[in-house]
Every structure is written in C-alpha cells, then in structure tokens.
Amino acid sequence: MRLTQRSGQRLVAGIPTLWLLVLFLIPFVIVFRISFSEVRLAIPPYTPLLSWHHGAPHLEVHWSAYSFLFTDQLYISSYLYSLKVAAVSTLCCLLIGYPMAYAIAHSGSAVRPVLLMLIVLPFWTSFLLRVYAWIGLLNNNGVINNVLLYLGVIHHPLALMQTDFAVYIGIVYSYLPFMILPLYANLEKHDVTLLEAAADLGARPWRAFWRITVPQSLPGIAAGCLLVFIPAVGEYVIPTLLGRTDQLMIGRVLSDEFFENRDWPVASAVAILMLLVLVVPIMWFQRLERRELEAAK
C-alpha cells in the first residue's frame, strides 16, 4: 500500500503521541490514582480505588496521603529546600552561562564549533561518574583540600562535602550546558545592527546590552532556566552523593518513601505535589514563548 501524505503525517505525529501516552500519561495516571489510596500490607501495597461491596461498585478515595504531607514538617521543608537549591543553582548557572553563551555567539566562525563541542563534551562521560569525580575533588583528603593544604592557605581540611555548597557545585556543574545551549541559540540570532542603532542613538555598550540584548534574550533565559530549574528541583543523585544528611531534597524523600518506607500512596502524593509546583514556571515559560512567536510574525 502506498503511503499517502495524510497518513504519513498521521504516522509522524502518531509515534511521539503514542510514546508520550505510554511512557508519560499512563504512568502519571497510575501515580495519580495511587496517591488517593492508603497503605496496606499486600501486593500491591495500597488499597484499591474501586471495590465491590454486595455487588455494587464502591469508590474508595483517601486524602490521607496528601494531608500527611502537611502534618509532617519533613515534607514541607524538603519542598522548600529543593526549591531554594534549584533557584540558587539556576541563578548561578545563568550568571556563569550567559557570559559563556554570549562569548560563543560572538566568537569567530572558526572557534565557535570548537567551543560548542567543549560545552557538550562532558556528556560523553556518564553523569554519575562525573558526580563521583566531584567527591574526589571535594573530600577531606580530596584534590582541593590537598592543594590548599600544600600551598599553606589552610591548616585543616575544609569540610566541603555534605554541604549546600557541594550540592550547588554539583548541580551547577552538571546542568550548565542546559543553560548555555538555549542561550547560545538565542544570542546567536541577534541582529548586530540593533546594537549599532542603540550606539548610534547614544547608548554606551553596557546600556545597549541591558536595553537591547537582555530583553531580546528573555526567551533564551527562560528556556535555560527551566531546563536547569525543573530537573534540579527533583534532583536525586547529586544531593545524595554530595549533599547534607540533615536536610533532604524532595527527590530523595520520594525515593525513600517508595523504597525504604514502601509507602506508595505518600510517595505518589509527593510526586503529584511536585508536579503541581513545577507547572507554574512551565506555564510562565509557555506564555513567554507565545509572545516571542507573535513578535516573530
């Protein structure tokens, strides 16, 4: 049978739709459904949503998992801490990534591919290995402490591991490319004549940057910040390997609920609530993108 253009279009749109359906929507529905159950010692370890009593269907919705999240201080503080860590890391990524993206966008055509390669190069090594490498750098007898001790800058090793600082380093280091690449893609499109026009109208380079370059790169900033912020909120590996033990991030709480406590309803409720928290920045970003699309018309 010959593939008509229409069925071809359907196929092209259908595959990703199916992918999203099977791997995102269905799991989400399952998690959503579990979050309205209660724990029980059985397989599966939660109460069914729909049961049969005397031949009639009986809907059993429990809010206890959600209400539990607000009674135990652990969850609220983990959410807030995760948001704080993600926000600070995102800001650091932006402050470091913007100048880098700007420099790449303004570099000569010969160097540019090399610089972009260097940004992507860390992905060739496993993320996990790179985080482990930071342990080797930050440890009490790690590279940083040894060098500082040797130089006589410090006399006792600095406690770098299991601190907020280590988590920030780990997240900023790991997610920086996700900030740089969208920023670069945006900055690279900028029209130089706009800056010339600003200079012509009397704007010094810094003012022209603030008034012209920054506002025009807002969609790039938003995309980069989202790409860092969203995964950073739920980050599990970095805080587990490098972070504090007295204050957990929400990703760790989630996994503990599933695997340590085997409290699937609470774990599901944690996941659903995290999703709700992240919906706000995503919607903000989509509004920004829509505005940019309108302007590009």
Place this chain on the structure above:
Amino acid sequence: MTANPMSAATPSASPDPAAYVRLARVTKKFGDFTAVDEVSLDIRRGEIFCLLGGSGSGKTTLLRMLAGFERPSAGSVYIDGVDMSAIPPYERPVNMMFQSYALFPHMSVEKNVAFGLEQEGLGRDAIRRQVGEILDIVKMGGYGARKPHQLSGGQRQRVALARALVKRPKLLLLDEPLAALDKKLREHTQFELLNIQQRLGVTFIVVTHDQEEAMTLGQRLGVMNHGKIVQVGTPSDIYESPASRFVADFIGSVNMFEGRVSEEGTGFVRIECGELGCAVRAERAVACGHGTTVWTAIRPEKINISRRPPAAGAAGAENAVRGTVREIAYMGDMSIYLVQIDSGKMLRVTLPNITRGGERPLAREEGVWLSWHGSSPVVLTE
C-alpha cells in the same frame, strides 16, 4: 597682523569654510580588501549629498565610518571641524537611518523613538513631547503604541526616520532609505524626505545604489567605484558631463564609441570612429592630442530618428548615420528603439511619445537616419 588664533587651532585647517563633513584621504581595509581607497570629500552644511555606487563600491563602508562603526585604516574624518577618529558612535553628533531600519522589535514605536532621548537623560515629559512632535512630522502620530512587527514597510521607514531625527542631529546618515519600499511609495517618500530635510535644516548623507533615487534626492552626488569617488557634482553635471566611461555608463544609459581624435579645432574636435563608420564632430574642448584614443558617449534621448536624412545645414546634419530599426519597446511615455547602424553597431534611441496616435509610427526593420547635435556627444578620455 589680524591672524585669528582660533582659526589656527581648528584641526581641519579647512580651505572650504562651508565644509561640515570632511573626509581627508580616508582608507579602509578589511584584510587584503580595500573597501575605501583614499577618499577625500567635503560636504557642506545643510546639503543633501548622495553617495552612489554599485554593491561593493565602498559607499556603505564610508557611511559606517562617518557613524563610527568602522575606524578608518588611514586618513581622518572631521565633522564640524572635529576629528572623529577617537570618538565612539555613541558620542558622535550623528544619527543614522539603517537600511533594515533596525527598529527594536521588543519596544513600541514610542519607546523606539524615545530611546535616543532617554540616553541623554531627558525628563519624562520632555521626552514625551519631543517624541509626539517628531511622530507627527513623519505622520505616525497615532501609532505610538504599536510594535514594529505591526507596521507596514512604509510605516517602519517613517519610524526609523523619526527615531534618527528625534535627537535633532546636525548630520543624518541614510543607508538606502527607500530600498525596501515599493515604487509608488518611494516616490512619495522621496519628496517627503526632502520636505523634512528642509524643515529641520539637517545635513543628509544618503547612500544608494539607485541612480534615480540619487538624482531626485541629492543636491550633489558622489559616484563611487572600487572604493574611490570617481566624480562629484550636481545630478545634471554628472548626467550631462560624466568624467569617465564608468560614470557615463553607470548613470542612465548611453551609446559609447571608441575613436581617435583626427582634428582639433577651436571649441570642437573631430573623432574618427571605426565602430560608427564615420567621424563625429563634438563641440567640446577636450585636452587631448591628435591621435589619442577617446570614447564618445551619446545619451539615447539626444539622438534624433527620422525616415529621411537631415537636410544640409539643419541641426545635427553634420552627425548623421543610417541604420535599421531592430527592436521597439513601447514604454507609454516614450519608446526605446534599438537601431543597427550600417557598421553593425546597435544604438539605443529614446523618443518621447508626444502625440497620441498621430503619424505612422516607425516599424521594425524600417530604414532610418540617426542624427544628433554637435553639442550632444561627450568625449571621454578615460
């Protein structure tokens, strides 16, 4: 002694006191490529000067050096007697209208126009008043809140002009100001530009590749080729007395014949043209010796076309050749005839269509006589 110490201190040491903009042996090189080659030029206060040239002739580079976006590799640029070499664009008393208009896409029309005034630290009310005034001048009064992408090409052009004029610059640089407009709008805008220039008394330097635009806008033109200014003059100077074959060919269309000076009289030369198959008598004093190779250029509209040879003693009788009409292009207001003369060369002749219908028009393959007045040919030595 009445020596004025002030005038001795002016850096330009200008021989032409009216020169507002002065380029002194300005050269710009990009690597091995010389974009502008030792250009010297004086532009007077309040005039409209057009730099005319093909792409790559260096006209835009020259303009960018005046704006301060490029630094001359050698030579200096003076504006109002001040050497601009070390002065960045944001401190120059110059504004530019960009070819692409370069409107800030994220700002409204009002914000775009206000941008320059904000850089001067003007108060909010003063800015609003001046923006309103200039938008009225360019007839964009009601569009202050629009974004550039909501405007038509002609409207954008006006906003760009308003933005460049709002700081009341003494010198406005315009890079192909009308290139993005369609023909009708161009003509209209052209006259409006002239109007605004006269009202505000700004010196305009216009860069264009369009000779028609240059002729109607410019009070003086500078024709550029390969980084050099090859001729400066009024539009009629350049059209009627081109200095070289390049200029004659670049501005308008022209019939050109190579020839040799065979006779030099007082006020005329006789040129033997192999291509024409006869001699041309040109009523021009040309400083060239007997036997020099020269080129004779005749504009198409200065050639007469008739079915009979011109009567002896009539105007143009001494310069007449026979030919055959090969092509006729009817343009409405005039017609273009391609006439092959007996030597085989094709000549371009234009005739205005003065009468409507009237006498029997020339037909293709009809034998005709071409003649021209002795003052019509231009004799070019380079």
